[in-house]
Amino acid sequence: NAGVTxxxxxxxLKTGQSMTLLCAxxxxxxxxxxxxxxPGMGLRLIHYSVGEGTTAKGxxxxxxxxxxxxxxxxxxxxxxxxxxQTSVYFCASVRDGVEETQYFGxxxxxxVL
Amino acid sequence: xxxxxxxxxxxxxxxxxxxxxNCTYSNSASQSFFWYRQDCRKEPKLLMSVxxxxxxxxxxxxxxxxxxxxxxxxxxxSKLSDSATYLCVVNMREYGNKLVFGAGTILRVxx
Numbered sequence: 633n634a635g636v637t638x639x640x641x642x643x644x645l646k647t648g649q650s651m652t653l654l655c656a657x658x659x660x661x662x663x664x665x666x667x668x669x670x671p672g673m674g675l676r677l678i679h680y681s682v683g684e685g686t687t688a689k690g691x692x693x694x695x696x697x698x699x700x701x702x703x704x705x706x707x708x709x710x711x712x713x714x715x716x717q718t719s720v721y722f723c724a725s726v727r728d729g730v731e732e733t734q735y736f737g738x739x740x741x742x743x744v745l
Numbered sequence: 746x747x748x749x750x751x752x753x754x755x756x757x758x759x760x761x762x763x764x765x766x767n768c769t770y771s772n773s774a775s776q777s778f779f780w781y782r783q784d785c786r787k788e789p790k791l792l793m794s795v796x797x798x799x800x801x802x803x804x805x806x807x808x809x810x811x812x813x814x815x816x817x818x819x820x821x822x823s824k825l826s827d828s829a830t831y832l833c834v835v836n837m838r839e840y841g842n843k844l845v846f847g848a849g850t851i852l853r854v855x856x
Contacts, residue, residue, distance in 0.1 A: 663842055672753065674832065674848040675789070682842075690843070722788055729842050732777050736788035 634658055638723050638737035645713045645744045653708040653740050655723030663726045664706040665690075665734065666698060668719040675722060681706055682729070713744045748772055748845045751833050755851035762823045766850045768816040768833030775845075777836035778809050780818050782829045783849065789832055792818075823854045 636657045645651055655664065662683050667675040667690075677690030681700040695717060697709045706725075710717060723737040751768045758764050770778075778795040793800065795807040795816055806819040816833055833847035 665844075667846075672848055674749070674846040675844075676846075677843060680843065724844075726842055732779075732794070732836055732842065733791055734842075734844060736790070738788050739786075 636723060636725055636735050636737035638721075638740050640740060641738070642741045643743070645710075645742065647714060647744060649713050650709070650711050651713065651742075652710075653721055653723075653742075655706045655708070655725075655737055656704055657706075657725040657735070658704060659725065659727070659735065660703070661725035661735075662703075662728045664700065665724045665726075666696070666706065666708045667722045667724065668692065668717075669722060669739075670719050678708065678721075713742075715744045718742060718744045747847075749833055749835055749847035751831075751847040751850045753848060753850060755853050757853045757855060758823055760823055760825060760854055760856050762854075763819065763821045764823055764852065765820075766818045766831055766833075766852075768818075768847055770814050770816070770833075770835050770845075772835070772837070772845075773814065775814075775835040775837060778816050779834040779836070779844075780805075780807055780816075781832040781834050781846075783832055784829050789846075792831070820852075823852075825854050825856060828852055828854045 665680040666678040679698040684703040721740045724734040780792040781789040782792045783789045799808045804821045830849040837843045
């Protein structure tokens with residue numbers, strides 16, 4: 633039981649390049665989330681999903697897209713990376729709308745040059 | 746105004762000290778409250794939930810005041826291993842179980 637995993641752990645991109653961050657959970661959780669964490673700002677919600685095939689915008693969705701084609705996976709895409717997207721990205725999951733404990737992945741550090 | 750506000754610190758305390766962190770939240774629709782702990786370059790992990798009646802887990806005591814929209818965390822007999830960033834978190838359950846995070850308070854416990 634690996635919990636929540638994220639790939640890659642670290643990536644350097646040039647401005648304008650695209651990439652996809654993968655989040656996978658093996659706990660059969662319904663809800664999944666993508667956050668970014670920047671110094672002095674805490675974690676901010678980018679997008680979230682309340683079930684397979686559904687996605688919704690969070691607090692800072694611009695410049696990102698997501699997909700939840702399989703229940704266990706939640707993908708975060710950057711179509712054209714910008715330096716402002718340099719951040720640490722965390723994925724999290726929770727069992728359902730009643731359970732409140734979110735389980736976080738180890739994070740992906742992204743540097744956009 | 747930020748939805749969840751915390752004193753960023755850092756709080757530098759000696760081992761064995763008692764330290765208290767405070768947090769305020771702006772949205773009265775917030776339904777559940779938590780303290781998370783985050784070690785350097787690691788993911789946040791749940792430390793404890795916060796209830797109106799106050800709750801205690803070993804050396805940690807959390808308190809919620811809904812009328813004042815205020816949350817606190819008290820750590821007694823600080824250990825070196827308590828050094829971390831403590832995140833105040835509220836849950837907006839009606840919005841997809843969404844968590845709103847404070848920026849965190851840094852605690853450094855020194856020998």
